[in-house]
Amino acid sequence: MKYEEAVSLLTGQGKFHIELGLDRISKILALLKNPQDKLKCIHVAGTNGKGSVCAVIAAVLQEAGFKTGLYTSPHIFDYTERIKISGENISQKDFAKYTAKICKIADKNKIPLTEFEVLTAVMFKYFADKKVDVVVLETGLGGRFDATNVIKENLCAVITHIDFDHTERLGKTLSQIAFEKAGIIKENCPVIVSEGYEVFKDTADKKNSLYILVSPFEDTSNLSLKGLYQQENLSLALSAVRYLFPKIPQSVIQYAISKVQHPCRFQYIKEKNMIIDAAHNPNGIHALRQSLDYYYPDLQRRFVFGCLKNKDYKAMVEELFDKNDEIYFYHFNYPNSASTEELQAVCPYESKEFEEKFDYSDGKLTIVCGSFYMISEILPKL
Secondary structure (H helix, E strand, O other), X not given: OOHHHHHHHHOOOOOXXXXXXXXXXXXXXXXXXXXXXXXXXXXXXXXXXXXXXXXXXXXXXXXXXXXXXXXXXXXXXXXXXHEEEOOEEOOHHHHHHHHHHHHHHHHHOOOOOOHHHHHHHHHHHHHHHOXXXXXXXXXOOOOOOOHHHHOOOOOEEEXXXXXXXXXXXHOOOHHHHHHHHHHHOOOOOOEEEOOOOHHHHHHHHHOOOOEEEOOOOOOOOOOOOOOOOHHHHHHHHHHHHHHHOOOOOHHHHHHHHHHOOOOOOOEEEXXXXXXXXXXOOHHHHHHHHHHHHHHOOOOOEEXXXXXXXXOOHHHHHHHHOOOXXXXXXXXXXXXXXXXXHHHHHOOOOOOEEOOOOOOHHHOOEEEEEEOHHHHHHHHHHO
């Protein structure tokens, strides 16, 4: 199978949907002789920030000499971005080979895997075959019934900031959402959190898991990732590193965090005076607005925004824009993309449909934000 064929298989209607549960992923991994049981994992869940936490942990462990696997989602341009070993994406050849093998076994045994389940099985098998030392594992959605939660134990669990997102699947209250995230806490395995939800402490007690509540105390002046919210993320990441690997020197940690990369999270493109940020829920948009006001309080702003219909885009639009902003909406090529008309209907200020060219010499700060799907489609045009 070629890489393009593997992508077509993953994005076909049979697999490109969400169906939470551990039964299907458990069956396919059992047929693969349970590669996940051979791995040492740091498991990260949360509403916002989990990707940044994973990126920082992986960067430090890699710099310290560990062969480090990193599994994140979604990707921006290429599926291979999701599966990395020591900073290198899985090759398109290996991605296609593992995808073909797993889909063939699943079809033969009538296991109707979703896209994310296929990717998760590919990741576990690939990392086990490559004998990585540590896997930094980001949940896809929720925690309790997320495919990554098929692991029986972890080196530690990390739970980032909790807020409203995917409420149709995870619950209508923050406590219900926190309960789903707490599902990654394992027996006798520590959990590190930044918010003191009662369900985190209760679950840790039931599982005999060491409970570590972290304050956002780390100095971010040397961190390559920008955004006010990164202080909390950095504090969680380094608490996990220092607890699990206390012998890693501070000099190694500081060098690693100065070089860590996590694209499209308050990423600044100097040549075009542009910020790219995949804030795609109200809490993420709130954090984006706070960071813009802190880092660029005096610059005029030009926004390009697009999101999915099932997000609270009215709240996002009201939070993000000001009457002096230049506002463009983008209807990207995805089945659930909110149309320009739908976004304009909830926007209290004048707005336009996205145009493909801007005059970047006008001194305005351009902010491209919203859905990952939108960003991956629009960036080549910009």
